[in-house]
Amino acid sequence: xxxxxxxxxxxxxxxxxxxFSRNLFTAFAERGHRIAAAFVAxxxxxxxxxxxxxxxxxxxxxxxRSSLGQATLSSVGRYLPPEGRYRKEWDRxxxxxxxxxxxxxxxxxxxxxxxKFSKRxxxxxAVYVHGDAILASKVARHRPTVLFLPGPLSAxxxxxxxxxxxxxxxxxxxxxxxxxxxxxxxxxxxxxxHQVFKPGPTSIRQRLRWSDHDRxxxxxxxxxxxxxxxxxxxxxxxxxxxxxxxxxxxxxxGEEEKNLRSDLAEEIxxxxxxxxxxxxxxxxxxxxxxxxxxxxxxxxxxFSIALLEGMAxxxxxxxxxxxxxxxxxxxxxxxxFEPGSAASLVARLMEILKNGAELKARGKxxxxxxxxxxxxxxxxxxxxxxxxxxxxxxx
Numbered sequence: 054x055x056x057x058x059x060x061x062x063x064x065x066x067x068x069x070x071x072x073f074s075r076n077l078f079t080a081f082a083e084r085g086h087r088i089a090a091a092f093v094a095x096x097x098x099x100x101x102x103x104x105x106x107x108x109x110x111x112x113x114x115x116x117x118r119s120s121l122g123q124a125t126l127s128s129v130g131r132y133l134p135p136e137g138r139y140r141k142e143w144d145r146x147x148x149x150x151x152x153x154x155x156x157x158x159x160x161x162x163x164x165x166x167x168x169k170f171s172k173r174x175x176x177x178x179a180v181y182v183h184g185d186a187i188l189a190s191k192v193a194r195h196r197p198t199v200l201f202l203p204g205p206l207s208a209x210x211x212x213x214x215x216x217x218x219x220x221x222x223x224x225x226x227x228x229x230x231x232x233x234x235x236x237x238x239x240x241x242x243x244x245x246x247h248q249v250f251k252p253g254p255t256s257i258r259q260r261l262r263w264s265d266h267d268r269x270x271x272x273x274x275x276x277x278x279x280x281x282x283x284x285x286x287x288x289x290x291x292x293x294x295x296x297x298x299x300x301x302x303x304x305x306x307g308e309e310e311k312n313l314r315s316d317l318a319e320e321i322x323x324x325x326x327x328x329x330x331x332x333x334x335x336x337x338x339x340x341x342x343x344x345x346x347x348x349x350x351x352x353x354x355x356f357s358i359a360l361l362e363g364m365a366x367x368x369x370x371x372x373x374x375x376x377x378x379x380x381x382x383x384x385x386x387x388x389x390f391e392p393g394s395a396a397s398l399v400a401r402l403m404e405i406l407k408n409g410a411e412l413k414a415r416g417k418x419x420x421x422x423x424x425x426x427x428x429x430x431x432x433x434x435x436x437x438x439x440x441x442x443x444x445x446x447x448x
Contacts, residue, residue, distance in 0.1 A: 206229075
């Protein structure tokens, strides 16, 4: 079948949602299907991240900023006490502003898509929309449509969701959406490439001049306010003073990079913290293997692909007690701390990093779990079944 993917950030971000779409549709194409994807690009149609060769790109040129002002808001928040009432209120305000900017961005993308494909919908057997219920409900008037939701939505959007042929999600988002949508919401699981993400050697510690005796805390993901990287930085500054062998390894990109480097300037200069922003996806396994413990300090997290990748490399995790982190902890592969609290994160790290045997034991539990529950071929097969059974499209 011929499928059109509508995912606005697909060619410009390396976030979990973007990696989900790239990997899912690479596996989907291997089942004999044709894939095209529309996404934002600069005014000349350029985009920084090439798509897999099996996905035909349809860049939508323009001036696009889905996180406008985010870094400035975070800079202001850094001057407020991290555990105080005013900081929590500022975080709430920042989250509200961020959501409104992103909603404006999505509205522009919706209008461009409607114009771009107004006379082309018949070219496709089905359409897959990532994360936009309103766009999916509009597209569903023209072609069989699958909507994938990477996070929860309000019940106020139930009419739009019911107007879409198939609504898919996973993790905490699926649980919340099913509470008001019932069986119309179905699971589309996260996959994993077990040939890439697996235990093995690493040269990263040697390159950073860190020893096997050092305790390396790691984070992989976007540098975004909702991901809580500022909480991790605050906690590590205290940890590094109490545990001489503690190290921090952060891998990713995003609008919080400048603030993150400022917060960790002393630790970086001492050689106990490192921020890697130029790491290609194929190099990620080596960076995971250099860690003793993955930390996911998100203010909200649906279902972290980064945690799965780390678990596949036999690395346990410590996550904030929210959403999908809580679900992942039920596997026995990790621990939880109080969301938004650097003090709670410090206390848990102090306890966990002193117990090497428990770190290894939980890493093995995580490895066994992902081996049995997550693969991209399995996720692609599941998507194919959804399209055929719910949308009536032919294989």
